[in-house]
Amino acid sequence: xxxxxxxGVSAFYGKAQALHDVNISVEAGEIVAxxxxxxxxxxxxxxxxxxxxxxTGEILIENKSIAGLSCASIVGNGVGYAPERxxxxxxxxxxxxxxxxxxxxREDVKKNLHIVHNLFPRLKERSQQETSTQSGGERxxxxxGRALMSSPRLLLVxxxxxxxxxxVCTEIAQALRRMRDDLGATVLxxxxxxxxxxxxxxxxxxxxxxxxxxxxxxxxxRDDSRLTDAYFGH
Amino acid sequence: xxxxxxxxxxxxxxxxVMALIPELVSKGTLRIIIFANFLAIFAISWDVLSGxxxxxxxxxxxxxxxxxxxxxxLTKRFDVPIEYxxxxxxxxxxxxxxxxxxxALRIKGSYFALVTLAFMELIYQLVQVVRPDLTGGTRxxxxxxxxxxxAVNGYYLSASLMVVVALSMWLLMRTQxxxxxxxxxxxxxxxxxSGLSTTRLKLFAxxxxxxxxxxxxxxxxxxxxxxxxxxxxxxxxxxxxxVAALIGGASTxxxxxxxxxxxxxxxEYLRPYLPGAERYFIYGMIxxxxxxxxxxxxxxxxxxxWNSLFSRRESAGNQNSxxxxxxxxxx
Numbered sequence: 001x002x003x004x005x006x007x008g009v010s011a012f013y014g015k016a017q018a019l020h021d022v023n024i025s026v027e028a029g030e031i032v033a034x035x036x037x038x039x040x041x042x043x044x045x046x047x048x049x050x051x052x053x054x055x056t057g058e059i060l061i062e063n064k065s066i067a068g069l070s071c072a073s074i075v076g077n078g079v080g081y082a083p084e085r086x087x088x089x090x091x092x093x094x095x096x097x098x099x100x101x102x103x104x105x106r107e108d109v110k111k112n113l114h115i116v117h118n119l120f121p122r123l124k125e126r127s128q129q130e131t132s133t134q135s136g137g138e139r140x141x142x143x144x145g146r147a148l149m150s151s152p153r154l155l156l157v158x159x160x161x162x163x164x165x166x167x168v169c170t171e172i173a174q175a176l177r178r179m180r181d182d183l184g185a186t187v188l189x190x191x192x193x194x195x196x197x198x199x200x201x202x203x204x205x206x207x208x209x210x211x212x213x214x215x216x217x218x219x220x221x222r223d224d225s226r227l228t229d230a231y232f233g234h
Numbered sequence: 235x236x237x238x239x240x241x242x243x244x245x246x247x248x249x250x251v252m253a254l255i256p257e258l259v260s261k262g263t264l265r266i267i268i269f270a271n272f273l274a275i276f277a278i279s280w281d282v283l284s285g286x287x288x289x290x291x292x293x294x295x296x297x298x299x300x301x302x303x304x305x306x307x308l309t310k311r312f313d314v315p316i317e318y319x320x321x322x323x324x325x326x327x328x329x330x331x332x333x334x335x336x337x338a339l340r341i342k343g344s345y346f347a348l349v350t351l352a353f354m355e356l357i358y359q360l361v362q363v364v365r366p367d368l369t370g371g372t373r374x375x376x377x378x379x380x381x382x383x384x385a386v387n388g389y390y391l392s393a394s395l396m397v398v399v400a401l402s403m404w405l406l407m408r409t410q411x412x413x414x415x416x417x418x419x420x421x422x423x424x425x426x427x428s429g430l431s432t433t434r435l436k437l438f439a440x441x442x443x444x445x446x447x448x449x450x451x452x453x454x455x456x457x458x459x460x461x462x463x464x465x466x467x468x469x470x471x472x473x474x475x476x477v478a479a480l481i482g483g484a485s486t487x488x489x490x491x492x493x494x495x496x497x498x499x500x501x502e503y504l505r506p507y508l509p510g511a512e513r514y515f516i517y518g519m520i521x522x523x524x525x526x527x528x529x530x531x532x533x534x535x536x537x538x539x540w541n542s543l544f545s546r547r548e549s550a551g552n553q554n555s556x557x558x559x560x561x562x563x564x565x
Binding site for chain 2: 072088102103
């Protein structure tokens with residue numbers, strides 16, 4: 001049984017269709033990446049799972065439908081979301097940003113804060129710093145930390161490396177692996193950076209114009225020259 | 235909640251100063267401070283809603299008006315005792331808060347501001363036209379039962395109310411709930427993405443704001459003993475509330491109190507020189523200059539001064555310990 005399953009999911013912005021019958025499944029404890037260019041529908045896909053964009057089709061977590069639920073209920077079902085470009089609260093401290101993420105998991109606040117500080121010690125050192133004054137890498141850490149504060153079993157991360165230096169990307173990849181290995185979280189990321197996705201994920205889905213064009217393990221897709229030419233540029 | 239010793243010290247000092255003011259100033263000044271207290275309550279009410287959530291209300295007198303008119307009508311027309319009229323007025327204002335909240339489910343930004351302005355105009359026209367036998371029509375009402383007599387009693391009433399409102403709102407906004415409300419003002423989508431119900435949070439902000447506005451409006455009318463729709467629903471009154479909150483420092487609760495006192499005294503001291511509406515031009519200019527150089531308001535200036543004082547002491551302490559260290563090394 002897949003942990004997350006999307007069956008025939010479509011999404012619309014007015015009359016424009018952003019997703020076309022997307023089928024995706026993620027097993028428990030996996031790291032899966034959805035790769036694609038700008039406008040491929042990656043963020044829409046994650047927004048649809050989170051109930052932030054209206055969609056049709058079936059979205060199941062542990063075989064239970066979450067389609068039509070509010071975002072608050074979906075987070076309550078154990079899904080954490082780190083949106084694209086961090087989407088932080090710029091004039092709040094790191095600590096307060098993290099606490100907003102803990103709103104739905106009040107009893108675990110201290111424990112979760114400890115986990116986040118353990119993963120990203122820099123956030124503990126700078127807990128009172130306004131996030132608007134932080135670097136891109138630190139903001140991404142806050143974004144991931146905030147998503148972790150609700151004790152998610154499934155973590156959705158939208159383009160975690162966007163605009164970040166290679167060294168920071170490596171740190172982020174390590175943190176995401178630790179989230180899976182140490183915390184037992186299942187991770188679904190979207191990425192434009194195919195190399196990063198192939199380094200981190202076990203399986204990939206290639207999204208183009210709102211449709212899944214290819215899927216498979218990293219090795220399978222790495223050998224697919226047509227896909228690498230089309231999406232990975234090498 | 236992260237309370238520090240100096241929070242308690244500053245609040246204790248503030249309450250002490252407020253308690254001693256009648257001993258220190260003339261009755262004329264005391265009457266000015268009474269208005270500053272009520273303006274502070276209205277500005278706090280605006281701040282809880284607009285300063286926090288970013289839903290800018292241009293119709294706050296709509297809520298204040300519901301509180302003031304409900305209590306005035308109940309006491310004057312139906313002989314309801316004040317102790318029942320005021321809670322009823324607050325409840326009615328909270329219903330008004332839900333009415334203002336409904337557009338916020340669909341619109342935000344300048345559209346929301348315009349809708350709230352329309353609410354103010356709507357109630358202004360309604361109280362003049364609908365049942366003038368109850369509302370007093372364009373002339374309003376006078377001879378409304380007052381809670382106190384004399385400047386000193388009026389001062390203690392308004393100051394107590396203001397301090398209670400300010401302290402309770404300040405404490406509330408330091409909770410996780412207050413943080414979440416501030417987060418809405420910065421990035422509502424992201425708050426939703428974090429699994430919070432923004433609808434419930436906004437409803438809470440609107441109801442709390444309406445509660446304070448209704449309370450302030452009801453007490454205000456029972457302090458004045460009269461109500462005049464032209465003054466209550468005047469655009470200058472609306473802007474005075476907003477500017478008081480902004481000039482003092484929005485989203486801080488204490489900022490609006492500072493702003494209310496600053497504006498009230500500024501307008502009063504300008505009165506001999508500029509008796510007309512030109513005074514508002516002056517405070518507009520001051521607000522403009524302040525925004526350009528310190529957008530976070532007067533409270534930030536105080537905060538900067540406080541921080542520099544403490545960091546200077548700290549660095550002086552460090553220097554002393556460095557010197558002591560060097561001396562002991564030399565020995």
